[in-house]
Amino acid sequence: MSSTDGPGPELGKRLGYLLKHAQLRMAALNEEALAPYGTNGRELAVLLVLDGREPASQQQAAHRLGIDRTTMVALLDTLEGKGLVSRHPHADDRRRNVVELTEAGQDTVRRATKASNEAERTFLAPLSSQAAQHLRDSLQTIVIQPGKP
Amino acid sequence: MSSTDGPGPELGKRLGYLLKHAQLRMAALNEEALAPYGTNGRELAVLLVLDGREPASQQQAAHRLGIDRTTMVALLDTLEGKGLVSRHPHADDRRRNVVELTEAGQDTVRRATKASNEAERTFLAPLSSQAAQHLRDSLQTIVIQPGKP
DNA sequence: TATTGTTATACTCTATAACTATA
DNA sequence: TATAGTTATAGAGTATAACAATA
Numbered sequence: 001m002s003s004t005d006g007p008g009p010e011l012g013k014r015l016g017y018l019l020k021h022a023q024l025r026m027a028a029l030n031e032e033a034l035a036p037y038g039t040n041g042r043e044l045a046v047l048l049v050l051d052g053r054e055p056a057s058q059q060q061a062a063h064r065l066g067i068d069r070t071t072m073v074a075l076l077d078t079l080e081g082k083g084l085v086s087r088h089p090h091a092d093d094r095r096r097n098v099v100e101l102t103e104a105g106q107d108t109v110r111r112a113t114k115a116s117n118e119a120e121r122t123f124l125a126p127l128s129s130q131a132a133q134h135l136r137d138s139l140q141t142i143v144i145q146p147g148k149p
Numbered sequence: 150m151s152s153t154d155g156p157g158p159e160l161g162k163r164l165g166y167l168l169k170h171a172q173l174r175m176a177a178l179n180e181e182a183l184a185p186y187g188t189n190g191r192e193l194a195v196l197l198v199l200d201g202r203e204p205a206s207q208q209q210a211a212h213r214l215g216i217d218r219t220t221m222v223a224l225l226d227t228l229e230g231k232g233l234v235s236r237h238p239h240a241d242d243r244r245r246n247v248v249e250l251t252e253a254g255q256d257t258v259r260r261a262t263k264a265s266n267e268a269e270r271t272f273l274a275p276l277s278s279q280a281a282q283h284l285r286d287s288l289q290t291i292v293i294q295p296g297k298p
Numbered sequence: 299t300a301t302t303g304t305t306a307t308a309c310t311c312t313a314t315a316a317c318t319a320t321a
Numbered sequence: 322t323a324t325a326g327t328t329a330t331a332g333a334g335t336a337t338a339a340c341a342a343t344a
Binding site: 014 | 154155156157158159160161162163164165166167168169170171172174175176179190193194197198200201202212213214215262265269272273275276280281283284285286287288289290291292293294
């Protein structure tokens with residue numbers, strides 16, 4: 001169309017712009033892929049953080065996810081309402097809630113992860129498989145150890 | 150520390166998680182780098198979209214940036230209040246506002262871009278320069294042509 | 299006193315709907 | 322009628338402060 005399309009040569013090279021819009025696109029693809037399972041990327045993240053590890057308290061789960069414990073409350077309210085997670089008081093410390101996946105939760109994780117893998121494939125489609133792997137690796141390198149020695 | 154740190158082996162490989170947290174980190178670094186110039190990454194994006202091209206209407210600028218025209222209003226209110234952009238009615242179509250960088254705006258773009266470049270260098274520090282270039286290229290490939298043929 | 303979960307509240311970013319002035 | 326800018330409003334997503342129960 002016209003010359004007013006796109007971010008232009010300056011902005012289109014800023015990492016801030018690229019990361020934001022890449023994230024928006026991935027989130028939209030996940031949203032679409034996970035809708036049939038009644039969930040979304042944010043909830044899947046919570047389920048994944050609880051999956052395959054020793055049961056966690058709400059605060060531990062929030063910390064793993066990098067969100068505040070007050071934010072976790074509403075997230076778990078929703079997931080518990082859907083029957084995907086269970087909360088019950090810790091035996092030794094009754095201030096804590098032990099949070100676990102239910103069987104339905106484990107099933108949802110399995111199927112939603114598959115759907116999300118497909119969304120990731122769509123996202124990465126414009127890249128060679130080598131470039132896609134490099135992108136994954138580089139993001140992991142940057143995100144997993146954020147400068148804290 | 151304890152085994153409750155980090156996203157865990159499942160979540161830590163999801164592109165959604167990696168992109169979101171990479172974006173958060175880049176945004177935080179930009180925030181820090183641009184604060185001395187009284188601006189931030191969001192405002193710099195607007196300035197960059199107006200810089201070095203023919204003057205645009207608010208709607209054109211919003212479109213280039215991928216945001217709604219109603220969102221652009223408050224953004225430009227702030228930038229105009231800081232004296233970085235000017236608005237004046239288009240000669241031929243008085244419904245439109247022609248938006249341009251002021252001299253102060255151009256100066257801010259120059260200096261803020263330098264500071265943001267430094268923030269990008271910090272962000273990319275854990276990568277080899279080759280890997281950093283690949284990351285840039287791949288993100289650009291994915292973001293710039295989002296599947297619309 | 300300190301910590302866990304919770305609630306109330308607020309702030310940021312964004313969009314949709316409706317208004318106005320122009321076309 | 323249609324479009325550009327504006328305003329009012331609402332909905333995510335997030336955090337901070339304060340409270341109850343428990344340690």
